[in-house]
Amino acid sequence: MKKKLFLKQQADRLTNGQIDRxxxxxSAMAAGVVLPTAMSMADKAMAATPKKGGTLRIGSGHGSTTDSMDPGTYENGFSLGMGFMYGNCLTEVSNTGELIPELAESFESADAKTWVFKLRKGVEFHNGKTLTAEDVIATYAHHRGEESKSAAKGLLTAVTDIRADGDDTVVFELSAPNADFPYIVSDYHLIILPSKDGKVDPLAGIGTGGYVIQTFEPGVKVIGTRNPNYWKEGRAHFDEVQILSIVDVTARQNALMGGDVDLIDRVDPKTVNLLGRNPAIDILETTGTLHYTFPMRLDVPPFDNYDLRMALKLAVKRQELVDKILLGHGALGNDHPISPATSFYAPDIPQREFDRDKAMHHYKKSGHSGKIQLSTSDAAFAGAVDAAQLIAASAAECGIEIEVVREPKDGYWSNVWNKKGWCACYWGGRPTADWMFSAAYVADTEWNDTAWKDTPAAKEFNDLVVKARAELDNAKRAAMYKRCQELIRDDGGALVPMFANYIMGVSKKLMHDDAVAANWELDGGKAHERWWFG
Incomplete structure (x- = not known):
């Protein structure tokens, strides 16, 4: 044990530059390590030391020609990565999953209703402007405005006032206490932009982040070069970062195997073993909050019919989807979005299973007849088309006819999702229950992709979400969130059959810390900030 501790200390001294190779x-040989092993240990320790330089090329399974630089419009992993390339939020989720200050050096509240964020001094935007409280206020006004279509608008409905207390302090007043509010301000839509005359230019692509945007072609690529004045010590190591939109999974994996990119997301579980056999590639897998869904919009008939929604939920063979689509790289979903990996997950809610008789009962009770269209594309997730076909096959056993409609990959998120009655979708999830509910299920969020707003259960849910935010007793809060999960599961339009692991393909030239964040793909969307070439 003493020998291991000594070698660890010496390795730390080597990586910190206190001793040379x-x-x-x-020192290792003096501790009894043979020369070849000592040399290997030195090489490994030195490779773990972040180095500056190189061009990181990321092959992203996301992106659309309708993407915009406006953070309020970000709706996929390509946009998320771009936002974190050039911008920072007040807080961030670290690579170990903890909430830590980012542009705010501290945050505090005595009652969870008034939150005070102290900003870091000396932080500069790419245009040379110094960060002040007014930039934060103007940024949030962009998302909160009456005419705003920002995807973050629903997250901020509880904010009644934002004011500056000097140049470096921002005070948020909420309509009710919210213990999770510091998590909310880490949302990737809420990167802080420079203001002028009280307004921000959301299309300028100017932030405080580690890279300065040089090129942005929607649905194609975004390129940034290292910010020489980046305020984060020991971050943003690459000279240049390229995020390339390669939505087709085969093309994306071929690009990695051919050395055209260094890192890809959304590896297809069907080919993960083949990819992993390449001696130049590592497979990195993390388990978090990612879930695959098939949202039914209640404002599009026939999905306004409770019995029809229930029939479809009961007509799905979930284990078959996990086995055949995820190939075991995931877990069963229970028609609500709260992951077992997060707090306030309610494990005692019975797992919904395929039930032919109950599905037939509810379908007959619905009074519906004829085909039901399910729009899908592998732009939603790898295997989404096959998953839809499996759902159609199991539904047929229950006397329900589903017509699978294959939609174009490009424009899927702007033309199909959140518009058509029933489609395939994915959610990266959120680290807290309130954040997940606020992003996708409360009545006033733009991303309520089930339009679940007006049923008695939906109204009870919306009331409970507000009450739970203000409840500081964790046991009472857990009971409220359990009820929220039950309401979504039983009445909502969300069909959530499976939670999926993030599977990434990584060039062995790339290095990263042992801990890799699982709140989003690619180390929480910050691989370009946290990783380096060995």
């Missing part, structure tokens, strides 16, 4: 090898 030769000194490390000599």
């Amino acid at each position: 030769r000194q490390f090898i000599m």
Whole structure:
């Protein structure tokens, strides 16, 4: 044990530059390590030391020609990565999953209703402007405005006032206490932009982040070069970062195997073993909040019919989807979005299973007849088309006819999702229950892709979400969130059959810390900030 501790200390000294490679090898040999092993240990320790330089090329399974630089419009992993390339939020989720300050050096509240964020001093935007409280206020006004269509608008409905207390302090007043509010301000839509005369230019692509945007072609690529004045010490190591939109999974994986990119997301579970056999590639898998869904919009008939929704939920063979689509790289979903990996997950809610008789009962009770269209595309997730076909096959066993409609990949998120009655979708999830509900299920969020707003259960849900935010007793709060999960599961339009692992393909030239965030793909969307070439 003492020997291991000594070698660890010496490795830390090597990576910190306190000793050189030769000194490390000599000390290791003095501790009884043979020369070849000592040399290997030195190489490994030195490779783990972040180095500056190189061009990181990321092959993203996201992106659309309708993408915009406006953070309020971000709706996929390509946009998320771009936003975190050039911008920062007040807080961030670290690579270990903890909430830590980012542009705010601290945050505090005595009652969870008034939150005070102290900003870091000396932070500069790419245009040379110094960060002040007015930039934060103007940024949030962009998302909160009456005419705003921002996807973050629903997250901020509880904010009644934002004011500056000097140049470096921002005070948020909420309509009710919310213990999770510091998590909310880490949302990737809420990167802080520079203001002028009280307004921001959301299309300028100017932030405080590690890279300065040089090129942005929607649905094609975004390129940034290292910000020489980046305020984060030990971050943003690459000279240049390229995020390339390669939505087709085969093309994306071929690009990695051919050395055209260094890192890809959304590896197809069907080919993960083949990809992993390539000696130049590592497979990185993390388990978090990612879930695949098939939202039914209650404002599009026949999905306004409770019995029809219930019939479809009961007509799905979930384990078959996990086995055949995820190939075991995931877990069963229970028609609500709260992951077992997060707090306030309610494990005692019975797992919904395929039930032919009950599905037939509800379908007959619905009075519906004829085909039901299900729009899908592998733009939603790898295997989404096959998953829809499996759902159609199991539904047919219950006397329900589903017509699977294959939609074009490009424009899927702007033309199909959140518009057509029933489609395939994915959600990266959120680290807290309130955040997940606020992003996708409360009545006033733009991303309520089930339009679940007006039923008695939906109204009870919306009331409970507000009450739970203000409840500081965790046991009472857990009971409220359990009821929220039950309401979505039983009445909502969300069909959530499975939670999926994030599977990434990584060039062995790339290095990263042992801990890799699982709140989003690619180390929480910040691989370009946190990783380096060995």
